[in-house]
Amino acid sequence: EDQVTQSPEALRLQEGESSSLNCSYTVSGLRGLFWYRQDPGKGPEFLFTLYSAGEEKEKERLKATLTKKESFLHITAPKPEDSATYLCAVQDAGNNRKLIWGLGTSLAVNP
Amino acid sequence: NAGVTQTPKFQVLKTGQSMTLQCAQDMNHNSMYWYRQDPGMGLRLIYYSASEGTTDKGEVPNGYNVSRLNKREFSLRLESAAPSQTSVYFCASSEIGRSPYFGPGTRLTVT
Numbered sequence: 001e002d003q004v005t006q007s008p009e010a011l012r013l014q015e016g017e018s019s020s021l022n023c024s025y026t027v028s029g030l031r032g033l034f035w036y037r038q039d040p041g042k043g044p045e046f047l048f049t050l051y052s053a054g055e056e057k058e059k060e061r062l063k064a065t066l067t068k069k070e071s072f073l074h075i076t077a078p079k080p081e082d083s084a085t086y087l088c089a090v091q092d093a094g095n096n097r098k099l100i101w102g103l104g105t106s107l108a109v110n111p
Numbered sequence: 112n113a114g115v116t117q118t119p120k121f122q123v124l125k126t127g128q129s130m131t132l133q134c135a136q137d138m139n140h141n142s143m144y145w146y147r148q149d150p151g152m153g154l155r156l157i158y159y160s161a162s163e164g165t166t167d168k169g170e171v172p173n174g175y176n177v178s179r180l181n182k183r184e185f186s187l188r189l190e191s192a193a194p195s196q197t198s199v200y201f202c203a204s205s206e207i208g209r210s211p212y213f214g215p216g217t218r219l220t221v222t
Contacts, residue, residue, distance in 0.1 A: 034210045043115075043201050043213035044154075087154070091208070098169070099211070101154040 002027045004090050006102035013109050016077045021086055021105045024070040029093030033071050035064050036087040038104070044087055047073075078109045112137050115214035117202050123220045124192040132187040132217050134202030140212075142205050143185035145169075145177060147198040148216075154201070160185055161207060192221045 003026045013019055025033070032051050036044035048057040050066040057064045061082065063074045073086055085106045089099040115136045124130055136143065145157040156169030158177040166177050174196060176188045185204075189196060197220050203211035 031208065032210070036213075041216075043203075043215050046210050046212060049210050089154075098156060098159075103151070103153045 002090070002092055002100050004088055004100045004102040006086075006088050006105050008105060009103070010106045011108070013075075013078055013107070015079055015109055015111050018074070018076045018078070020075070021073040021107070022070060023073070023088030023090075023102055025088075025090045025100070026069075027090055027092045027100065030068075031091040031093040033066055034089045034091070034099070035071070035073055036089070038085045038087055047086075075107070078107075080109045080111050083107055083109045114138065115202055115204055115212055117200075117214040117217050119217060120215065121218050123222065124189075125222055126193060128192050129188065129190050130192065130219075131189075132200055132202075132219075133184070134186065134214060135184045136202075136204040136212075137183065138204060138212065139182070140204035140206055141182070142207050142211075143179065144203040144205075144211055145175075145185070145187045146201045146203065147171065148201060149198050157187065157200075192219075194221045197221045 005024050007022045035047040038044045048064040053068045055066050061076050065072045085104040087104045088102040118133045141162045144159045146154045148154050155171050160166045160179040163182045178186045200217045202214045205211040
């Protein structure tokens, strides 16, 4: 069964304390993996798309990486404004329309 | 560009009442989606429209109907609201196979 699991469920960091969020997936064939940020009361905001193992994408303090079984979202020297829920979704190569979503990691960065 | 817009932002309904959630996008995307987001359940696809004139059921279509009015607009109708439909509803749009862009959401409470 296609599945996406994100860990940890919640993470609390001090400002400047780097860490990584994990998204592990099981699909028959990966077409793409997406990372989103969601602030309370708002819609998910697109961050990155990764298509193949070894690919990396960066944006400010965030870097996303991809292997054949999982993706990591590395947060370097986070700031309080990085506090949000980070969602991962996987697109199966056999179906271009449907995404399989993880439940997210809730990140809190304390000043 | 406004991106994806949704109306209303908030709604309270009584059991058995009906309503239509409106969604419009100005990114010229072919595909549009309706999701619901519930605590502990993540994002679940209700209906999607791969292109103007087509609609398909997602994971949780029961109790809902949709209309793809034109390329820009995709509405979601609850014919007889039930408490189990209390949720946050997100509309999204994308090019086929690409990451979706989300609207701000509609927070619906059914009493």
